[in-house]
Amino acid sequence: MDILPGQQKNWDLPAPLYTEGWKDMGFRNFTIGVIIRVALILFFTCLGAYFYFQELPIIQILVFVWVILLLTVNLISYATTTNRKITRFLESIRYSDFSSTFTQDSKLGNSFKEMNMSFNEVIEAFKKTRAEKEEQMLFLQIMIQHINTGIISFDSSGKIGVINGVAKQLLQIPQFKDIHDLGKLSVDLLKRVLALKPGGSFSIRINSELHLNVQSAAFKMEGNSWTLLSFQNIKSELQKNELEAWQNLTKVLRHEIMNSMTPIASLANSLGIILEEDTEESEDGRLHLEKDSFLDLSEGLETISKRSAGLVDFVNAYRDYTNIPAPVLKRFLAKDLLENICVLMKEEMQKSNIKLIASVNPIDLELLADHDLIQMILINLVKNAKEAMDKSTKNEIILEAGTDSQSIPFIHVIDHGEGIVPEAMERVFVPFFTTKKTGSGIGLAISRQIMNLHKGSLEVESKLGDKTIFTLRFG
Secondary structure (H helix, E strand, C coil): CCCCCCCCCCCCCCHHHHHHHHHHHHHHHHHHHHHHHHHHHHHHHHHHHHHHHCCCCHHHHHHHHHHHHHHHHHHHHHHHHHHHHHHHHHHHHHCCCCCCCCCCCHHHCHHHHHHHHHHHHHHHHHHHHHHHHHHHHHHHHHHHHHCCCEEEEEECCCEEEEECHHHHHHHCCCCCCEHHHHHHCCHHHHHHHHHCCCCCEEEEEEECCEEEEEEEEEEEECCEEEEEEEEEECHHHHHHHHHHHHHHHHHHHHHHHHHHHHHHHHHHHHHHHHHHHHEEECCCCCEEECHHHHHHHHHHHHHHHHHHHHHHHHHHHHHHHHCCCCCCCEEEEHHHHHHHHHHHHHHHHHHCCCEEEEEECCCCCEEEECHHHHHHHHHHHHHHHHHCCCCCCCCEEEEEEEECCCCCEEEEEEECCCCCCHHHHCCCCCCCCCCCCCCCCCHHHHHHHHHHHCCCEEEEEEECCCEEEEEEECC
């Protein structure tokens, strides 16, 4: 089983757990033992000195000296035994060797028995704590191995810490021990992983069967920096979304085509009946048609022509949506872009008595984009905002460029029109959906697709009767 990043065989020492149990009893009893032995040494030393000055026989003096030596040796042995015991206890904790027991000190007194009992209680507590941690670690490892998302962690040097079975199955890299081994699967994947910032994500197509969505997170453990990557094969999800998109597009196409073809077919049938019933053939072979029938035919043909032209416009709009040119990315000042929009829309805004206000912060903000395509989006959004402000009392449209908290450039297009109803919010970017009587429903769809080609986004927020904000986000 894979070892989690930072996992080691040794365990941190929770000092309060093992000190409080024996410090009061062990050190107190040890101190008492030392005091008793020192007191006995002093007592026999003083007693020997007393007898020495009483001029007792030398043999008795030697007995006192021998007793004092024995007490001194006993004191040294007592202190050394305690130090060895404490050292052995701390080493057991340090190296997680909880097989040690402290029970063979009955000859040294009750204080050592109490300290031994405290040591044993602490070791049992550590055994229980380690068992609980190992159970939690085992549960975490099993859970990581059984989730449906590929998980890989690696440290600052690139060494792999955790890799679960799903990641191995997705990536199919033999001997995967270093993050740089990703290059065996895809050099582009490796470059994007190494450049990915914490909290970031990206999608990449590896082959026909593997389309990965990669997300990143960062954490620190024992002073080392680790990166956690999650991998998901989103091929099936993309296929599902693609199928839904085609189904929706088919519905739209069917709806629009049927709306045009049904009346055309019906009208053509009616015109055929008119020709059949109202046309008369004279003796010389000429065909005669009454004036009213002729007018009906002319009107019907004109209607068919208009409906056919509308159908052609619809097809052209669909072609425009599916044939957007790839953006040519160049750096330019956002200030210049917004000023250009204000100049282009000045006359149209004056006719509607609407102020177009532009602001940029910071003033030297640069955008990496296709200038012409972004300009087309902004013109479309400003026109939409103008049309939404027919009944507004606050006649101004604001173009606001800046950067968000993650230093990503954006442009807001803000109007104080009637707003967008919640039911339409999710559909305003759907091709051919429109809330306007004369709209084609293609402008916002094309605008969002252009932003997608820029690896950015186009989003909308709206509050009915207050304001609507379209946001172009670059990156």
